[in-house]
Amino acid sequence: MSQWTGLQPLVYWRVYKTGVLPMTDQLVYSRAELLSDHDIADPLVVGGVRCHGGFLSDGTYVSPRTGARTQAIAAWGRSHERTYGTEILAAPVDEWPEAYPNVAQTKFLLSRGVREPTIAALTRIGTVEGFGAMLPYTIVPDLGTHFAEDVDATAIAHLERGLIDAHARDEAGDGEVAGHKDMWFTARDVAFDSPPSEDETQLMLERLGVGSGSGGGFLTTARLVPEIDERVEFLIARMISLLFIEVQAYHTFSWAEAVLSDTDLVAGEGEAATLVSYIRQDESPHVGYLRVVLSEMRDRDFLTTDGGTIAGAEVIGRLYEHNKASLHSRRDESYRLMLNEVERAVEGRRDAADVLAGFHRAGNVRPGPDGTFADAVATSEY
Ligand SMILES: [Fe+2]
Ligand SMILES: [Fe+2]
Structure with missing residues (x-):
């Protein structure tokens, strides 16, 4: 059993029920509340495309569906820390290296007129984000029945009451x-003013290992926690995988903002970089709800299919460590796929060898003769 199953949750409930806590500690939300928007004075329109989110009357950008969601996630997190006396699981940003190609390498390529790898990287990011449309299919009905303790007034209880739907719409869009x-x-x-054709895009995505299938972008794993319901394990594995994708994305955002704000190298007067900064805010x-849900699960006991229980720390720990290890083991492969795009883009150019040499000089990692990548000191800055 987890450490807090007795007095403290009851005390907490009594405080909550009697309304002593301020409104910002509201822990139960309707689906409509979690999907609600701020009052937008101006919509976000870029390049003729109506994007989600918008601007308050004072010009501040606000993310879509955050009328209540942001405060709700914070309230669940505080409530969990108070009730269980544990900290919310960290998002391990430092576990991952910066983007490859890095900013200097990307700018070097652009300065030599080699645009395709950057266009490909942006297309790949957008495509992977679009897989968010599949999220609602991962929901497990009556998730609360799989835990020894109740999940009332938690983020877990709101996964299918708006949290996952909001996430899916943020990533994949909502109607028009x-x-x-x-x-x-x-x-x-x-930024590049010349979108590749659909056919080329599909081929490029396949080269980069991004399939068009519904499962793309997620890790599929063998059963690691056979003690619990298979659907619950699958849901948790996907949430951990998503958390890691979101964390990795932080590096992608800083890369994209640095590249796309360079008005000497890309078009749009920095507008593309500004758009990426809004996506980052969204x-x-x-990251917030995934961290809270996984912490709530970690500190509870799961019911096993044979009628027993297993500690949440064991369940989350096994899946978390497995996912982290497989991400690390695929690092070289993802570098190689991007390098292939670079080599492909310079193929046939008279200065191909020169451009590739300059590209590698600006890198923090370089391929060795056996194809594995090793850390390197960049010897030229763009
Ligand atoms: Fe996203
Ligand atoms: Fe996201």
């Missing part, structure tokens, strides 16, 4: 309003 998928494509089109509730 563009989400991150099309917003990344818009950033690319504003991601924070995603």
Whole structure:
């Protein structure tokens, strides 16, 4: 059993029920509340595309569906820390290296007129974001029945009451309003002014290992916690995988903002970089609710299929460590795929060898003779 199953939750409930806590500690929300928007004075329109989110009357950008969601996630997190006496699981940003190609390498390529790898990288990001459309299919009905303790007034209880739906719409869009998928494509089109054709895009995505199938972008794993319901394990594995994708994205955002704000190298007067900064802001509730839900699960006991219980720390720990290890083990492969795009883009140029040498000089990692990548000291800055 987890450490807090007795007095403290009851005390907490009594305080909550009697309304002693201020409104910002509201822990139960309707689906409509979690999907509600701020009052927008001006919509966000970039390159003729109506994007989600918008601007308050004072010009501040606000993310879509954050009328209540952001405060709700913070309230669940505080409530959990108070009730269980533990900290919310950290988002391990430092676990991952910066983007490859890095900013200097990308700018070097652009300065030599080699645009395709950057266009490809932006298309890939948008496509992976679009896989968010599949999220609602991961929901497990009556998730609360799989835990020994109740999940009332938690983020877990709100997964299927708006949290996952809001996340899916943020990534994939909502009707006519563009989400991150099309917003990344818009950033690319504003910056490079020449979208590749659909056919070329599909081929490029296949080369980069991004399939068009529904499972793309997620890790599929063998059963690691066979003690619990398979659907619950699958849901948790996807949430951990998503958390890691979101965390990795932080590096992608800083890379994209640095590249796309360079008005000497890309078009759009910095508008594409500004759009990426809004996307970055929109991601924070995603990282936020995933961290809180995984912490709530970690500190509870799961019911096993044979009628027993297993500690949440064991369940989350196994899945978390496995996912982290497989991400690390695929690092070289993802570098190689991007390098292939660079080599492909310079193929046939008379100065191909020169451009490639300059590209590698600006890198923090370089391929060795055996194809594995090793850390390197960049010897030229763009
Ligand atoms: Fe996103
Ligand atoms: Fe996200």
